[in-house]
Amino acid sequence: MRRHLPTVTATVTAAATAALAGFVLAASAPALAHDGHDHDDPVTRPAASAAHSRAGAGAELARMRRDLARYTDVEVALADGYVPVSPCEVSPEGGMGVHYLNPALVGSTDPLAPAVLLYEPTADGGARLLGAEWFAVDADQDLATDDDRPSLLGRAFDGPMLGHSPDMPVHYDLHVWLFEPNPSGVFAAWNPRVDCQG
Template identity: 55%
Template sequence: MGYHYFDESIYGSVDPAQPASLLYEDGKHGKRKLVGVEWIVPDADRKLKTSDDRPSVFGGRKFDGPIPGHYTAMPIHYDLHVWLWKHNPNGLFDRWNPTVKCPVRPGQAAQTGHAMR
């Protein structure tokens, strides 16, 4: 998934112009390159086994989830990834993009600005 840069103030947004996370990978000369975006909507009932409040965007595209947070303060949520700047052989909206490159160290937690595949 690359490096995630979260803006918690817009969790819950389903506005196409306001994704809650920008996704980057390592680029040339140590600069990170934008590869995708992610919308994050907290799960209202905070239960992993129910999905009756699953949001959608882009004319009915359903979010993935509910899933646990990726870091300690992140709530159980729904999310939707869109790989706009890096082709994803699994599809534009697939959660995982096997072509994204970023180093992952053993035991590394997914946090703002940290690697996540």
Template identity: 45%
Template sequence: MVRTLALVLVGAATLAVGPAAAGSEPGRAAADKAVAYRATAPYQHHANGVRAGYKPDRYCVFDRAGGTGALGYPHFNHAHDNSTDPAKPTALFYEDDGRGGKRLVGVEWLVHDRDQNLTTDDDRPSMFGVPFKGPNRGNFPGQPVHYALHLWLWKKNPEGQFTTYNPAVTCLPGTTRP
């Protein structure tokens, strides 16, 4: 595990060097991804994510719109709402590791829509050269209209690194919200 993590971090850091990193947008995106890898690496240990203020949802979230895939178990740190800092995602996504624990698979940034109007998007943020999705309605009572960007850093998503749901992530029977 430690060797794999070290290789991932070295690989991510390597993305940020070279001619592309000299200020161009692809170089900036690669550098920001390397920051996200380094910042979230400690959260590979579930307890570290919880200690860092990420509150676990007890339910596994899947695509209710009929698509395939899931987010896994979201863990939110609302102190990072409105962050576009690659080191401060709003949410971590974990999946069951098959041994009774949780494995980190992805992260999410969430930014509130300034005017709370679903029909305007003049304040849409972007990170990694990718625009956030939205504006979206809140997912629970009290959550404002927002933009979201998912990044599957720790588990490959066959649909794309920034796609909302990951078909390679599944929810075990009995773990989803009734």
């Protein structure tokens, strides 16, 4: 079942549509291109990085959870530029929730600045924070190449993949389930514990 949060207004929906259209323009922006292999970046450096170790990644995930906890209040997310751009997404593999996008953060690989926050509608009409998603536009829009694949905490983004709507370009993304445990894994795209039922 898919449904929108009941509080989404026509104004927010218009902003979300504009944000999605911005993805297409962002595809040509060089600032959004990442090679995913920056060995001087302490967050994405392979085995030598503390963040790449199990203990290092655990500590970094805990730091992300602490910093992003302010978004448990969806009004804080809205004030910071996040707008809902999807219904509550579910599949046979589980759910993702409602995607709240901050267009200014598309392409970010900063662990504390995700482009997307994931919320599940609650029975009282509110929204419960589940996790975050980092989203980057594929520079050449070619599914056959991935030389600009970003990474976070030593984990390569999923993709490149087709957009999920006509306005969304070929992209990479990485889901991180910081606030809702995921039996499929902290970086899995779908979470079987998320059902969008409120």
